[in-house]
Amino acid sequence: GKMIFTAACAICHKVGDIGKDVAPALVGMGAHGPAELLVHIIDPNREVDPSFHAWNITKKNGETLAGVITSENSASLNLRNQVGDFDIKKSDIAKRENTKRSLMPEGLEALGAENMRDILAFVCGGADNKFRVLDLRAAYNADSRQGCYGREDEKDQTVTLHKFGNVAVEGVPFFVMDPEKSQTGANFIALKGGPDGSYARSHPERVEIATNATAASLHFLGGVGGWAWPFGGKEALGKPAMTVHVEYADGDKEIIVLKNGEHFADYIGRAEVPLSDNAGDFTRRGQLRYFALNLKKKAQLKKLTLETSGNIVCPCTVAITAGSEKMKKQ
Numbered sequence: 001g002k003m004i005f006t007a008a009c010a011i012c013h014k015v016g017d018i019g020k021d022v023a024p025a026l027v028g029m030g031a032h033g034p035a036e037l038l039v040h041i042i043d044p045n046r047e048v049d050p051s052f053h054a055w056n057i058t059k060k061n062g063e064t065l066a067g068v069i070t071s072e073n074s075a076s077l078n079l080r081n082q083v084g085d086f087d088i089k090k091s092d093i094a095k096r097e098n099t100k101r102s103l104m105p106e107g108l109e110a111l112g113a114e115n116m117r118d119i120l121a122f123v124c125g126g127a128d129n130k131f132r133v134l135d136l137r138a139a140y141n142a143d144s145r146q147g148c149y150g151r152e153d154e155k156d157q158t159v160t161l162h163k164f165g166n167v168a169v170e171g172v173p174f175f176v177m178d179p180e181k182s183q184t185g186a187n188f189i190a191l192k193g194g195p196d197g198s199y200a201r202s203h204p205e206r207v208e209i210a211t212n213a214t215a216a217s218l219h220f221l222g223g224v225g226g227w228a229w230p231f232g233g234k235e236a237l238g239k240p241a242m243t244v245h246v247e248y249a250d251g252d253k254e255i256i257v258l259k260n261g262e263h264f265a266d267y268i269g270r271a272e273v274p275l276s277d278n279a280g281d282f283t284r285r286g287q288l289r290y291f292a293l294n295l296k297k298k299a300q301l302k303k304l305t306l307e308t309s310g311n312i313v314c315p316c317t318v319a320i321t322a323g324s325e326k327m328k329k330q
Contacts, residue, residue: 001122
């Protein structure tokens with residue numbers, strides 16, 4: 001797998017110290033699993049990050065170049081492709097075209113099934129095989145560009161995400177959806193909460209997330225909500241904020257109750273709570289938190305259901321990753 005990756009992919013992609021930074025780095029991608037990666041390899045233009053769109057540049061002297069624009073100012077731009085970097089003066093450009101396509105060629109299925117399996121095994125190996133990023137796209141119902149608490153038109157009344165894509169928190173890989181790339185515009189989960197008359201009352205009471213990942217632990221980017229602690233003071237502390245229903249492939253079930261002021265804190269401030277950590281620079285204001293839950297056993301999962309507490313807290317979840325090992329800290 002490493003040999004084939006080096007020959008066929010490393011001219012654009014980078015894994016560890018192998019390859020070039022022409023296309024998106026693949027660090028953390030292995031946690032998405034081989035099935036999802038295979039789709040992107042076979043159909044590279046299905047979902048292209050706008051920052052990696054291929055541009056065609058025609059210069060006034062007739063020279064043509066194709067590549068990714070890595071930087072640009074009023075006088076020049078830098079174009080990067082498999083050959084290298086090219087600094088081009090804007091005064092020398094006759095025409096520029098955004099193809100909105102990937103530099104990655106189509107037809108890589110010609111490598112054959114065995115070679116493809118080896119490439120996927122290499123990319124999905126290493127530390128990534130301890131984790132599986134869960135696909136939350138069908139469960140997203142809130143847009144980080146719009147309000148999700150008091151009013152939808154109050155754009156700061158939300159989880160104000162500004163970091164997207166493959167990220168890592170405390171060594172755990174996550175995927176944070178960019179709303180610009182979401183088919184529905186939604187990029188996180190908000191559950192019903194808030195006082196009567198608030199927009200948060202329109203959110204679903206529960207969402208379901210199908211998965212076949214094998215897990216001993218679950219890792220969450222979220223842990224924040226509208227009207228969460230310290231809102232409500234001592235009376236709110238320790239009350240349920242969100243319930244996680246775990247359904248295993250063998251039919252067994254588990255229920256985990258997450259509490260206000262322990263796992264969850266208010267989205268708008270920087271309140272600390274004992275069972276989750278500040279996740280770092282993910283929001284324009286307020287915070288996003290990280291926590292891990294150890295499951296009662298290591299087994300294949302069938303479905304997760306996130307359910308609102310039924311009280312005023314409007315709990316939000318941005319990303320979930322399954323871990324193959326139990327966590328010492330949870």
